[in-house]
Amino acid sequence: MTLSTDASALSTAMPPENASVEDAQRPKDYLPGDFNMWVFVLGDMIIFAIYFIIFMVERTRDRTLFLASQQHLYQTIGLINTLVLLTSSWCMARAVRATRSGNSVQALRLVIGAAFCGIAFIAIKVVEWSLEIHHGYTLPRNDFFTFYFMLTGVHLFHVVMGLVILGVVVRELRNPDLRRVSMVEAGATYWHMVDLLWIVLFALIYVMR
Amino acid sequence: MLRDRLTWVWAALSAITTLSWWLARTAHDNGHFVASTPVTIGILAIGFVKARLILQAFMEVRTSPKWLRLFCDMWLLVFWGAVLGIYLYQ
Numbered sequence: 001m002t003l004s005t006d007a008s009a010l011s012t013a014m015p016p017e018n019a020s021v022e023d024a025q026r027p028k029d030y031l032p033g034d035f036n037m038w039v040f041v042l043g044d045m046i047i048f049a050i051y052f053i054i055f056m057v058e059r060t061r062d063r064t065l066f067l068a069s070q071q072h073l074y075q076t077i078g079l080i081n082t083l084v085l086l087t088s089s090w091c092m093a094r095a096v097r098a099t100r101s102g103n104s105v106q107a108l109r110l111v112i113g114a115a116f117c118g119i120a121f122i123a124i125k126v127v128e129w130s131l132e133i134h135h136g137y138t139l140p141r142n143d144f145f146t147f148y149f150m151l152t153g154v155h156l157f158h159v160v161m162g163l164v165i166l167g168v169v170v171r172e173l174r175n176p177d178l179r180r181v182s183m184v185e186a187g188a189t190y191w192h193m194v195d196l197l198w199i200v201l202f203a204l205i206y207v208m209r
Numbered sequence: 210m211l212r213d214r215l216t217w218v219w220a221a222l223s224a225i226t227t228l229s230w231w232l233a234r235t236a237h238d239n240g241h242f243v244a245s246t247p248v249t250i251g252i253l254a255i256g257f258v259k260a261r262l263i264l265q266a267f268m269e270v271r272t273s274p275k276w277l278r279l280f281c282d283m284w285l286l287v288f289w290g291a292v293l294g295i296y297l298y299q
Contacts, residue, residue, distance in 0.1 A: 028272070029272075029273065029274040029275065030269070030272055030273060030274075031273055031274055031277065032268070032269045032273070038277065042280060042284075045284055046284070049284065049287075049288045052288070052292065053288075053291055053292070053295070056291070056292055056295040056296065057295060059295075060295055060296070060298060063244060067242050067243070067244060068242070070242055071241065071242045075230060075233065075234070076230075078230075079226065079227065079230040082226050083223055083226060083227075086219060086222045086223055086226065087219070087223075089219075089263065089267050090215060090216070090218075090219035090267075092267075093215050093266070093267045094213075094215055097215070188267075188268075189268055192263055192264075192267045192268045193268075195263055195267070196260055196263045196264065196268075199226075199256060199259045199260055199263065200256060200260065200288075202226075202229075202256075203229065203252055203253065203255070203256035204256075204292065206230075206233070207229050207230060207232070207233035207252050208233075208249045208252050208253065208296070209233060209236040209242060209243065209244055209245045209248050209249050209252075
């Protein structure tokens with residue numbers, strides 16, 4: 001199932017800065033990264049889906065409490081953090097393309113940009129948590145805040161793990177002997193999953209009414 | 210950059226994220242949040258579209274093997290369907 005690639009092979013097949021041609025020329029049924037990373041990512045998607053379903057069931061049991069508690073979340077901070085992660089994913093997707101076209105300098109810059117957005121996300125989240133705790137909305141406050149801190153906490157752990165993976169990608173991109181397209185793709189797959197899970201979290205915890 | 214599909218996807222994702230934030234702000238009564246089925250259905254629909262865009266465009270599921278395309282579409286349908294079903298259940 002694993003389709004390993006190297007930069008030189010892909011650079012001839014995929015011209016840079018031309019997304020439509022890139023898609024058309026990518027081998028059909030191409031699995032980016034490696035199979036093991038996909039197994040991990042799909043497994044995580046199932047586990048998070050179960051967490052979110054449990055949240056929905058609990059929300060149905062006490063809609064009034066959940067709605068009233070949502071009022072105390074910083075909606076605009078949630079929006080900004082979502083935009084930060086989307087920008088991070090955009091950088092990473094372009095880093096994959098730059099790596100394939102053999103432009104490792106641009107790829108490196110884009111991965112560092114993605115990581116910088118990840119660090120900004122963590123900083124903003126810490127500020128948000130601090131504000132909540134300062135106003136007395138702590139984890140044991142009620143069921144909603146227990147879910148809020150648990151889900152955003154587990155997600156934040158994934159962001160930290162993602163940053164470690166991006167660090168490995170940066171290390172590989174810096175060394176021509178270690179440079180592999182499949183490694184950058186696998187890092188991107190994980191990083192996009194972190195974004196995907198946050199998209200769900202933002203919809204269910206912050207903005208649904 | 211304007212001809213870049215990834216950039217358009219990012220712009221669309223950012224725009225509909227802001228739309229869902231704005232939609233949520235419309236569901237209030239004198240500043241107090243109130244339940245709103247139309248707003249929630251809109252927000253869940255936007256969430257579904259965003260999740261599919263990330264999978265298809267950023268994670269490149271669109272050009273991936275059939276088993277992965279099927280898995281992701283099944284995940285999207287079952288998960289968002291379950292969320293909507295639980296929300297609507299009285």
